[in-house]
Amino acid sequence: MNQRARPAPTSDSPTHQQGSLEAFLQSKATRPTNQSTAKASAAISLSTSNDLNQRIRVCVRKRPLNKKETSNQEVDIAPLRGSRTIELNAPKTRIDLTRYTETHTFTFDDTFDGSSSNTQIYARTAQPLVDYIFKGGKATCFAHGQTGSGKTYTMLDPNHGLYVLAAQDIFRLLSSEYYAHLSASVGFYEIYQGQLFDLLNQKAKLVARDDGNGNVVIAGLREYPIGSVEDLMSVFEYGNQGRTTGKTGANNKSSRSHAVLQILLKTKTSPAKVHGKLSFIDLAGSERGADRGDANDKTRQEGAEINKSLLALKECIRALDQNKNHTPFRGSKLTQVLRDSFTGDSRTCMIATISPNNSNSEHTLNTLRYADRYRIEAIQELD
Numbered sequence: 001m002n003q004r005a006r007p008a009p010t011s012d013s014p015t016h017q018q019g020s021l022e023a024f025l026q027s028k029a030t031r032p033t034n035q036s037t038a039k040a041s042a043a044i045s046l047s048t049s050n051d052l053n054q055r056i057r058v059c060v061r062k063r064p065l066n067k068k069e070t071s072n073q074e075v076d077i078a079p080l081r082g083s084r085t086i087e088l089n090a091p092k093t094r095i096d097l098t099r100y101t102e103t104h105t106f107t108f109d110d111t112f113d114g115s116s117s118n119t120q121i122y123a124r125t126a127q128p129l130v131d132y133i134f135k136g137g138k139a140t141c142f143a144h145g146q147t148g149s150g151k152t153y154t155m156l157d158p159n160h161g162l163y164v165l166a167a168q169d170i171f172r173l174l175s176s177e178y179y180a181h182l183s184a185s186v187g188f189y190e191i192y193q194g195q196l197f198d199l200l201n202q203k204a205k206l207v208a209r210d211d212g213n214g215n216v217v218i219a220g221l222r223e224y225p226i227g228s229v230e231d232l233m234s235v236f237e238y239g240n241q242g243r244t245t246g247k248t249g250a251n252n253k254s255s256r257s258h259a260v261l262q263i264l265l266k267t268k269t270s271p272a273k274v275h276g277k278l279s280f281i282d283l284a285g286s287e288r289g290a291d292r293g294d295a296n297d298k299t300r301q302e303g304a305e306i307n308k309s310l311l312a313l314k315e316c317i318r319a320l321d322q323n324k325n326h327t328p329f330r331g332s333k334l335t336q337v338l339r340d341s342f343t344g345d346s347r348t349c350m351i352a353t354i355s356p357n358n359s360n361s362e363h364t365l366n367t368l369r370y371a372d373r374y375r376i377e378a379i380q381e382l383d
């Protein structure tokens, strides 16, 4: 299919009103800020536990029941069983309309419920990846799940998302003499309908290329140097205003694009060399076409593209987990731009986010199966 023929984001996107990043930062600098900036987190836990240093980690996070669900007397149908296992008691109805419960059990590297904070989750997901990029590696942290299940809250919440917690550790490490030769910069783009848009440069269209050494270069991507956590948060705030959202049956303001925030560690040499790269990816909602109710053609097309990229992502992570030489990264734009995260010594952490309530049980089961399936197959191959 000719991707260039696809429509660019329109409707809800504030593309055309957005000024430049510099103007935005200038206006922030001149107005008093009473916004809460992130406090330095407690001492970095340089955990050496082996299980945190796996090439791939897959964790599940269940959010708490929200007010609406509680007032509708919905219950939590996904109890944790220990720190790694989650049960899903899905309500079912037989043809004769009698009801029964179907229980599914899944085991992951870690499971977290509504009482876990982002700080606790960070320590078991992104923090080992921060250590890894300082050693010169490439790492990716994904959130995947149904719209409303907590992807953005986990990854890209402006004040306490994992990216902020990672930045606190990154700048702490950069301030040490040992890493005085490195500096940080940030790129932020979205993938919408198979096209790339630079969120730090008024949504300029970008093209991904191979540099001939197996590295993906996103031509023209703005990489903005950052010197502090606050810098990063301001740059993020600007970029986040440009994200594509749309109305679907599942949620009125669901994110219909994948957002990729990458923090690069570069040498201070000229030319600078990339030392390490950490990407945070807030994937578009995983619900299927049928869940979108009276959605129009555009929404359906978005859904098809999102599903294609999520399938391709699963294939690539499976290939990485199985140490396969061939990674099917060409399956979608998402995996194409993440190619260097699926090769060599890269590390990946996926956080599957789920809603706890009964009426979302189908979505929850899909998310848990998506996160689980390639691991089972990987284990079977070893047998």
Ligand SMILES: Nc1ncnc2c1ncn2[C@@H]1O[C@H](COP(=O)(O)OP(=O)(O)O)[C@@H](O)[C@H]1O
Pocket (backbone or CB within 6 Å): 062, 063, 064, 114, 145, 146, 147, 148, 149, 150, 151, 152, 153, 154, 254, 255, 285, 353
């Ligand atoms: N672990 C959590 N604790 C408290 N509130 C949460 C949690 N996860 C999500 N929420 C809330 O639920 C709503 C949906 O979360 P959001 O991150 O926007 O979902 P998604 O990005 O997957 O569509 C938001 O109002 C968010 O603040």
Ligand SMILES: [Mg+2]
Pocket (backbone or CB within 6 Å): 151, 152, 153, 254, 255, 282
């Ligand atoms: Mg979101």
